[in-house]
Amino acid sequence: MLDNNQLLRFTTAGSVDDGKSTLIGRLLYDSKSIFEDQLEAIENTSKKKGHDGVDLALFTDGLRDEREQGITIDVAYRYFTTPKRKFIIADTPGHIQYTRNMVTGASTANVATILVDARHGVIEQTKRHAFIASLLQIPHIIVCINKMDLVDFSEDVYNNIVSQFEEISSKMLVKDVRFIPMSALLGDNVVNKSENMKWYQGAPMLHTLETMHISSDINKVDARFPVQTVLRPQRDEFIDYRGYAGRVASGIFRPGDEVTVMPSGFTSKIKTIDTLDGELKEAFAPMSVSMTLEDDIDISRGDMIVRSNNKPEPSQDIEVMLCWLNNSPAKPRAKYTIKHTSNDQKAMIKEVVYKIDINTLERINDDVELKMNDISKVKIRTTKPLMIDSYRENRTTGSIILVDDATNETVAAGMIV
Incomplete structure (x- = not known):
């Protein structure tokens, strides 16, 4: 029970x-x-x-x-x-x-x-x-x-x-x-x-x-599957197997669905959805599965498989509500690693749009220094496009963290606007 x-x-x-x-x-x-x-x-x-x-x-x-x-x-x-x-x-x-x-x-x-x-x-x-x-x-x-x-x-x-x-x-x-x-x-x-x-x-x-009634915070509409790794078993019975493994971020996938691989834009159909226990008729968040496609497409970690009729917007310029977590303040135009689902890219904080005054909940427009515990809206530029949704629509594909390359510390967490 x-x-x-x-x-x-x-x-x-x-x-x-x-x-x-x-x-x-x-x-x-x-x-x-x-x-x-x-x-x-x-x-x-x-x-x-x-x-x-x-x-x-x-x-x-x-x-x-x-x-x-x-x-x-x-x-x-x-x-x-x-x-x-x-x-x-x-x-x-x-x-x-x-x-x-x-x-x-x-x-x-x-x-x-x-x-x-x-x-x-x-x-x-x-x-x-x-x-x-x-x-x-x-x-x-x-x-x-x-x-x-x-x-x-x-x-x-x-x-x-x-x-x-x-x-x-x-x-x-x-x-x-x-x-x-x-x-x-x-x-x-x-x-x-x-x-x-x-x-x-x-x-x-x-x-x-x-x-208290608790509703699921998982987006069931937008089908998003960030690829974590490509499976190429060397055993005889799987010699031609090429599976794309990862965790379903949101939505539902079924064999036969027409999908698009982002950011390349190539399309195909889902051939099978596999797990250790066998094939599935459907996969939904937060299940971890391996998908095979009907066409051979160059797919690697960081790519995202989505439904062709419901694609996210690839973007290199992202507006984020950022919580600064590090003891050291943000360095002006410094390079960070941005982690979004299974995708890691280099990124730079281009602009601090405003900060939030916690006492009054009003915006501070003339303070651009990010210090520990500051909450602010910033513009981030990435080296390659990320497949993003807004945090309001999808908590998994709408969240990011920033990592300092020099110290490997997580310096900020953000919600995409």
């Missing part, structure tokens, strides 16, 4: 000490999703640190530096299952210098849970994380107004924070925002409904996550 449960990925975000790790610890603890040996180890660690009870934050803060400092530095992934659904949690850091980790954790999420300290209300990091969630087109946001026990479970405080967040979310493309007042430390409205906030008529967090 559990194997058939729908999987939901959600990320936690918020400022430092808003209680993200404690919230996840409470979620795991109250839903009975912790093994006995884990619980025993955390209980021992809590005693050594002088806590009276179990320090719930330790369930996710696994790195030694994190435990010593009492903060989350890296993205910590946790998995748990209830009778209704499977979950993958990405616990992301709150410090501003780790915003790039939040981008990483949120990139595959269905739901973003943004924690707000009831004492402080909406602050800059709240706005930053909400904006990143909207930029990555996460369809659902749950605003967890935490530490309500420190403001006497006040309904007025809750309503004031709801108004603050609604004011900033109205400027973003967010489809669904929900608000839950809670105390992660005491367990109010996390797994069990709070007895201290009877004025709140909504469901606790776990019930909300279990019953």
Whole structure:
């Protein structure tokens, strides 16, 4: 029964000490999703640190530096299952210098849970994380107004924070925002409904996550198959076999479909779709398969097989919403490697069109320097055309990363406009 449960990925975000790790610890603890040996180890660690009870934050803060400092530095992934659904949690850091980790954790999420300290209300990091969630087109946001026990479970405080967040979310493309007042430390409205906030008529967090409708973010219309490698087995029974292997990025492919190989533009028809278990009648995202075509065409890694009646636009000039992730600022007109699906090309940032002021969500037009955590719209020029779609239409073929050739570090992640 559990194997058939729908999987939901959600990320936690918020400022430092808003209680993200404690919230996840409470979620795991109250839903009975912790093994006995884990619980025993955390209980021992809590005693050594002088806590009276179990320090719930330790369930996710696994790195030694994190435990010593009492903060989350890296993205910590946790998995748990209830009778209704499977979950993958990405616990992301709150410090501003780790915003790039939040981008990483949120990139595959269905739901973003943004924690707000009831004492402080909406602050800059709240706005930053909400904006990143909207930029990555996460369809659902749950605003967890935490530490309500420190403001006497006040309904007025809750309503004031709801108004603050609604004011900033109205400027973003967010489809669904929900608000839950809670105390992660005491367990109010996390797994069990709070007895201290009877004025709140909504469901606790776990019930909300279990019953929330999650639609697939995979584009089922535009058929895109980035080629990763060409298979030429040397065994006798496969001596004439030439298969193009990769992972279907979007859409559906069937034998007999007329396809075009990009960027060359040559056309053919799909002869077979193969896997280790035999031939398939159709392939769809995110399946990994090998395709054979009826015609011999020169195809290599980085090419893309698409339906002839639905082709992407090859482009060397790309407009991207870019999140700068590196400690060092962007070098003017420096060369980077751009990675798009299975295609790697040299690229250059031609122009910084504008940057986003996270506090006001307004555009800054006169600042062209890209520093760590900056979010900006840029124009990128590549040496060869890329087969792109907009991120809004296709998350797989609409996303890119930039890699510094000198250090081999990933310096930026971007969504194609």
